[in-house]
Amino acid sequence: DAKTTQPPSMDCAEGRAANLPCNHSTISGNEYVYWYRQIHSQGPQYIIHGLKNNETNEMASLIITEDRKSSTLILPHATLRDTAVYYCIVRGTNFGANSKLTFGKGITLSVRP
C-alpha cells in the first residue's frame, strides 16, 4: 500500500469547516483513499473512502485531486467531539499475509470553543 503524509496537528474553531490534508504521491490506480479517526481510548472509526471521485456522507466530504496524489477530508461544521487523531490511509486490493493497515501517526485535530 502507498505511503501517506499528513501534518502532525491542526486546530479549528467550533462551527467552522476543518480541512485535513493528506499526500499520497505514490498511489497506484487500484488503491483507495480511506479516512479513519480515533478518539482517545476508542477504536478507530471509519469516516469515508474514495477511489477518484469526490465523496460525501453524513460525516464528511472527501476531495481527491485529479492526479490522485493528494486528498482533503472536510468536516463541514466541526464540533468539540470531532477532536481526535485522523488517519489517512491508502489501501489496495492486494491483501496478503504481510499486508497491514498502516495508520501512521495521523493528524491531531483540536477543535477549540
Place this chain on the structure above:
Amino acid sequence: NAGVTQTPKFQVLKTGQSMTLQCAQDMNHNSMYWYRQDPGMGLRLIYYSASEGTTDKGEVPNGYNVSRLNKREFSLRLESAAPSQTSVYFCASSENPPGAIYNSPLHFGNGTRLTVT
C-alpha cells in the same frame, strides 16, 4: 446495533498465563480481523478471517491463535503470554473480504487493553 463488541475491556496477566479475547459483530460481515496497537507502531495485523471457516496469518502472528467460531465471532488466544504482548488489541470486521475488487471499510471495536507482567 452494537457493531463490533470486544471482551474483556481490560486484562492483566502474568507471564506464561493464557487467555482468550472475544470478539463478536452483528453486521453480518464476512471478514474479521485482529490488530494490535502499540505506541509509534500504528496498527499491525495479527490474523484475519476472510470468511467463515478460513483464517490467515497477518504481519505479527507469532504467539497467537485464532478461531472463527461462526460468522459473528472471531476469538484471539494467547497460549503463553509474554510481556511483549502488552498492547491494545482491536477486533474489526468488513463486509467484503480483503482483496475484493470493491474495497469495504473496516469497523473496529473499542479494544482490549492487555498488560502482561
